[in-house]
Amino acid sequence: MPLPIEIVLFIFLLTTAVVIARLEDLFAAAMLTGIFSLLSAGLFTIMDAVDVAFTEAAVGAGVATVFILCTLSLTAKREYQQPTRILPFIVVGITGAALIYGTLDMPAYGDPDAVPHGHLSAKFIEIEEKAFLSQDKHAAEPAQHGSGEKAVGLPNIVTSILASYRGYDTFGETAVIFTATIGVMLLLRTRRREKKVSPPNRDQMETTS
Amino acid sequence: MRMREKIILRVVSKAFIPFIFLFALYIQFHGDFGPGGGFQAGVVFAAGIILYGVIFGLDTMRLAVPERLMEYGIVLGLILYGGVGIVSLISGANFLDYDVLNAHDPTHGQHLGILLVELGVGITVTCAMTTIFYALAGRGEK
Incomplete structure (x- = not known):
């Protein structure tokens, strides 16, 4: 509800x-x-x-x-301004209806039995929880466990997964941002004007300071 | 930009921008314990810089945040991230395995590694957003 x-x-x-x-x-x-x-x-x-x-x-x-x-x-x-066309509207309507039909198969919001929750997430949470609880009891005990799994040991499990378990992915994402920005710069940036930064708007500076 | 007359916008944003930066730094360095991390901190920081640029004009913004510096920053963040991976590789572990970064306690190694890696993400995202703003807004200047 x-x-x-x-x-x-x-x-x-x-x-x-x-x-x-x-x-x-x-x-x-x-x-x-x-x-x-x-x-x-x-x-x-x-x-x-x-x-x-x-x-x-x-x-x-x-x-x-x-x-x-x-x-x-x-x-x-x-x-x-374009004249109203009926065909694009129908195409968009059908696509939208298909997407809504697709969501009917998805697990309910917050369903603990949903597939993504049953596989790796449960494992990560289990490892981290054990490490976190054991840290409280014996601080000296290294974050090592019977199953041979190593824990990251941060309170925020999202950060643990993002930066450590999934460190490769995050590295890739950062590289994507890098690449995308290079693309934008190549496409959009005007040629760098070589004039020495002319005293930028004296009066503006005065009002700013 | 006819922003010079908008006194309320100028005063209010001037008061707010330091807090936006402070909040971004909090998201960045408290990401181990609370919600947030490099990407979130980066976009909040960039939003603060871009707000400054929108209110005070591109020329003033260029003085505060040099365009060239931002371009280097995009690369620097990525190199920092990859550098952590290389260091752990040299120390005899897998790429981006932070356990070896601290000789005594793998958990501390993980903390250090994650801190540096998130910092790299934050720097790259901030500089990327600012550079895109410079590219877009710079076109409209002339």
Whole structure:
């Protein structure tokens, strides 16, 4: 049974999505995408995914909105008017219906018997929990266990999994961010102007300081 | 940017930006114990820097956070992450096995390794976001 706050947030989320799709003023749409991300961040917090909520609030509501606004300042403020076409609407409708049909097979939210919870996560939690409990009793005992499994021994198990058990993956993700930024720089950056940084806006500096 | 007249925005954001940075550092270094970690801290830090740029203009931002420095930072973070892996490799363990980083206590080694690795992620993410902002906003300057 969903909490009332969840229902309210989902209704807001849905409304925002529909309004974004229908708006022609792109500036307003950009601001609404920020609100959409903020609502998602609220939902993630309720679902105890605080890490994801941080990211969504900072990237989705903050940085990405600024990026969209930057893009708008380079392109157009209003959507290009097109005659209403029926075929794209049908295609999108069928795709959406198929996606919703797909979710029917997914395990219920918070189901402890769901497949992802039964395999490795249970093992990680078991190892870390044992290490953590044994740390309290005998601090000197190394985090070593009968099964020969080594524990990381951090209080926050998410960090343990992310940075140690899954250290390779996280290294790969960092490399992806690196590569993506190089791509953006190659595509977007104007040639570096070689002028020595001209005394940047004297009057602006004065008001700043 | 006609931000010079927006006195409320300037004053409020000026008061808030230090706390955004402080919160980002908290997420970064408290990630072992509470929610958060390198990526989250990186984006929050970048959000603070970009807020500064939006409010005070690109030229002022370039003085505070040099563009070149940010570009080096993207590489530096990745090298820090990979460097930890290389160090553990040299110490005779597998790549990114932090147990060997502390000779006495593998748990402390894990702590140190995770701290450094998360720092690498944080640096890369902050600098990547800021560089993308520079690339996008820099185009609109002329």
